Amino acid sequence: MSIFLEKRAQSSRLLSALAPLLAIILALLMGAIIIALSGTNPWEAYREMFVGAFGSGYALSETMVKTIPLILCSLGVGIAFRATLWNIGAEGQLYMGAFAAGGIALAFPQGQGWWLIPLMVLASLVGGALWGLIPGLLKAKLNVNEIITSLLLNYVAILWFQYWIYGPWKDPLGYGFPYTAPFGEGAWLPTLAGTRIHLGLAFAVLAALFLYFLLKSTRVGYEIRIIGENPQAARYAGMNIPGAILLVFAISGGLAGLAGMGEISGVIHRLQPAISPGFGYTAIIIAWLARFNPWLTIAVSFLFGGLLVGGYSLRAFGLSDSLVLILQGLILFLLLGGDILTRYRLRWKGGRA
Amino acid sequence: MNEKVRMEGIFKRFPGVIANDGVDLDIREGEIHALLGENGAGKTTLMCVLAGIYSPDAGTIRIDGEKALIRSPRDAIHAGIGMVHQHFMLVAPYSVAENVTLGLNKPRFLLNERKLEAEVGKVAQSFGIQVDPHAKIWQLSVGEQQRVEILKSLYRGAKILILDEPTAVLTPQEVRELFATLRQMAKAGHTLVIISHKLEEVMSLSDRISIMRKGKRIATVNTKDTNPTELARLMVGREMLFELHKEKATPGDEVLSFCNLHALSDKGLPALRDISLSVRSKEIVGIAGVAGNGQRELAEVITGLRSATSGKVLVNGKDVTNNSPRQVIDQGVAHIPEDRKGAGTAPNLCVLDNLMLKCYRVEPFKNGPLLNLGRIREFAAKLVKQFQISTPSLETPVKLLSGGNVQKLILAREIATFSELMIAVHPTRGLDVGATEDVHQMLLEQRSKGAAILLISEDLDELLALSDRIDVIYEGKFMGEVPADADQIETIGLMMAGKKGEIQQPVPAGIRAQA
CATH class of the missing domain: 3.40.50.300 (P-loop containing nucleotide triphosphate hydrolases)
Structure with a gap:
């Protein structure tokens, strides 16, 4: 008796639509086992998480605050995935965007001009894009595996960011705490009355619109789709593949950088050693769940924003909010496993005949 | 035993x-x-x-x-x-x-x-x-x-x-x-x-x-x-399935010529060794040979997908040796690749996306950096009708079409976007009789419209039916050239097995003139 995988002639449509849903449900079930093992009623814990994330106006607004960087990072990661480029470096690109925008904000502490925010936006886009272009260039010119380079550059970016906060940019009035001075109010993104939801939300929606339009209606978007589906056909059609790779990494990194700008300018209002609970990594899962579709990305980001915010409620049970990370990991794991089952079918071969 | x-x-x-x-x-x-x-x-x-x-x-x-x-x-x-x-x-x-x-x-x-x-x-x-x-x-x-x-x-x-x-x-x-x-x-x-x-x-x-x-x-x-x-x-194999009506060739000007071409295979071994040929407008030149004797490499060198280590390729008298695929396409060279699903199409994308693969960057289908989707859709719908590609819609993924329809799609696209030269590699491999006949008719039609066609095939019957003359390739070299007559089968067979033929290949006129 043996089990083996057999390729399906056509991937099952029903299964590929259901796979993300099943992955989430199964991950929640497995998470429930872990919660139960630590002596808490899983049902109550999940209910508390749900209430914490979506149960009140305040909860919803907080979830939305987390959703903003998730959308931007996921869109960036998603456009790269569309071109079968695996940008695992959104986290680092986010930090580099925040670094560039933060540098501008600190340079103009009294800055009150209308130009300050646009300049910060631009700086964050450029900062993230340049950081994304490092693995992009290596991939395009030397065919270096972008998964490794983009991932490892995350650590470089975060340490670089922290160097400036512990060193040259440390607030002299900060009693030795590792913070920069607070930004002048001219460098704050406006927020929706009474909440912390900032203008970054508009950036995120605009970015989704932009990507949708890029893929559907532009020549380079068409090239990205062809390259992602079949690079050989792209080469045969005479497309400039290295050029498209560079562009995709620049867009991908730029969007992550913009997410970083939103965090420091819209939420934190200064630089501190950690500005992201792993938005760039969560984005990988979101992009995969949303099948790289810009609109689905917004919806899935909202769910994951809720997961992050809801996770804080677990502390009331004496549970660590790292359970959220476990759930995220389980979802991705099950999702990838589910993808295999949409393309292959399990077959059993009978015993010795 | x-x-x-x-x-x-x-x-x-x-x-x-x-x-x-x-x-x-x-x-x-x-x-x-x-x-x-x-x-x-x-x-x-x-x-x-x-x-x-x-x-x-x-x-x-x-x-x-x-x-x-x-x-x-x-x-x-x-x-x-x-x-x-x-x-x-x-x-x-x-x-x-x-x-x-x-x-x-x-x-x-x-x-x-x-x-x-x-x-x-x-x-x-x-x-x-x-x-x-x-x-x-x-x-x-x-x-x-x-x-x-x-x-x-x-x-x-x-x-x-x-x-x-x-x-x-x-x-x-x-x-x-x-x-x-x-x-x-x-x-x-x-x-x-x-x-x-x-x-x-x-x-x-x-x-x-x-x-x-x-x-x-x-x-x-x-x-x-x-x-x-x-x-x-x-x-x-030897299965004569149908008779084609082919008029006598009236070749015109030289469109493609290459001389003393050398190239390496993917494994880095010599795949083409010093081959020369010319193809004129209104004629089909067949390349016969057992697979793996340099046919793929030849098509790739001409279309810019593989670089030649030495030698020259001319299209309409212009030197395109080691140009990029884009430059060769811009010279009006169409290519029906050996591998329909591997190179010729993106199978997960729809008929529309695949039909625009070569034209999306030229007028009137581009609009600055944008695509003129209305025009492209009109164009695609016209091709589907004209070439009788049977597909439920323009949005149907190409992987759901039969092999014959995929090949018709490629032919339609290539014929619609090129003008003068077509490199066709195994154009009917794996197709059923009906689709094969359609593809043959399309190629002959292009010939009478003035195209120069280089036909690379393993199928002797196809070569004999379509070509005006046949060159036999063996281990990257041309063994000789014969007219496309059924009574040449023995000679072709010998040359496919590596025995030199009687007739030596002529040096293309264009190249002689250049030298």
Whole structure:
């Protein structure tokens, strides 16, 4: 008796639509086992998480605050995935965007001009894009595996960011705490009355619109789709593949950088050693769940924003909010496993005949 | 000689293709049995079934007259069957001895390298295989690595050894050494199966030859009773299915010419050696030959997908040697690639996306950096109608279309976006009779409209039906040129097997003028 995988002639449509849903449900079930093992009623814990994330106006607004960087990072990661480029470096690109925008904000502490925010936006886009272009260039010119380079550059970016906060940019009035001075109010993104939801939300929606339009209606978007589906056909059609790779990494990194700008300018209002609970990594899962579709990305980001915010409620049970990370990991794991089952079918071969 | 292996009614289907269609094969003890056929004929699949890598959907295997259940490579080894694949399965940083004993669970715990090496060395010696058991795999030449693969099978007690295209990566000297080793093994009572599409090699090495075509075994012959010409005919088949109405050619100006072209294969071996040809407008020039003799490389060099190491390619008198694919396309060169789904289309994308693959960047289909989607849609709808591509809609993914419709889509796209020169590689491979006829009609129509067409095909009937003259390619060289007459079949067959033809190829006029 043996089990083996057999390729399906056509991937099952029903299964590929259901796979993300099943992955989430199964991950929640497995998470429930872990919660139960630590002596808490899983049902109550999940209910508390749900209430914490979506149960009140305040909860919803907080979830939305987390959703903003998730959308931007996921869109960036998603456009790269569309071109079968695996940008695992959104986290680092986010930090580099925040670094560039933060540098501008600190340079103009009294800055009150209308130009300050646009300049910060631009700086964050450029900062993230340049950081994304490092693995992009290596991939395009030397065919270096972008998964490794983009991932490892995350650590470089975060340490670089922290160097400036512990060193040259440390607030002299900060009693030795590792913070920069607070930004002048001219460098704050406006927020929706009474909440912390900032203008970054508009950036995120605009970015989704932009990507949708890029893929559907532009020549380079068409090239990205062809390259992602079949690079050989792209080469045969005479497309400039290295050029498209560079562009995709620049867009991908730029969007992550913009997410970083939103965090420091819209939420934190200064630089501190950690500005992201792993938005760039969560984005990988979101992009995969949303099948790289810009609109689905917004919806899935909202769910994951809720997961992050809801996770804080677990502390009331004496549970660590790292359970959220476990759930995220389980979802991705099950999702990838589910993808295999949409393309292959399990077959059993009978015993010795 | 006793019958060693008997395969009966082997049937193996992969999604969308039947690789083995009820194949019977018997292999005798101590013989060198060649399995001959074109790429995709099902040779490797059949042998992978025997070696336990694929399990057949139907059919039985008998070894020494007894029914054998082979469901994994481990079962196959147990039954005394070993296979040396085209791509070696060796661990580069490990030594020869370690690779040979890998996975044998022996020694069970502590590794005594010296003892292991001595043992492997002794086995190698007993088969006359020269290899240093202590050497690391990465230090070895390709020929030596192949010996390690053979040794690996023998060390596991294989009495039946299958070699998949064993000479594909070897130099002529290494081929000689390999053949000597194989003959010695056969003499010692081993049974050998060689998968190949090279006629000369099969003639010089084997005792018997089984020819496969389109998933079926066509014939088995004694090597001493046959000749390369007959083998070539058996391989490519001879099925005249329909009559085409072809007018006499009235060639015009020279459109394509290349001279003294050299290029390397993916493996870095010479694939094209000093070939020259010219194609004029309103004519179809056929390139005949057994697959793997440089046809693919020739098409790729002309279309800019592969670089020439020396020589020249001219299109309409303009030097396009080693230009980018984009530049060649801009010269009006259309290309029907060998691999429909691998290069010619993006199968997951829709008919519309695939029809615009070449025109999306030119007026009137572009609009600055944007696509003029309205125009493109009109254009695609027109092509679908004109070329009778049967598809539910323009939004249908191409992978859901039949092979014939995919090919019509490619032809439609290429014909619509090019003007003067078409490189068609195996344009009807795998198509049914109806689709084949449609494709042939389209090519002839293009000829009468003034196109120059270079037709590369394995199908002699297709070449004879469509071409105005035929050049035969063998090991990257042109063996000669003949007019496309049915009574030239013998000559073509000889040239396909590497015998020089009577008529020497002429030097293209354009190139002579340039020189």
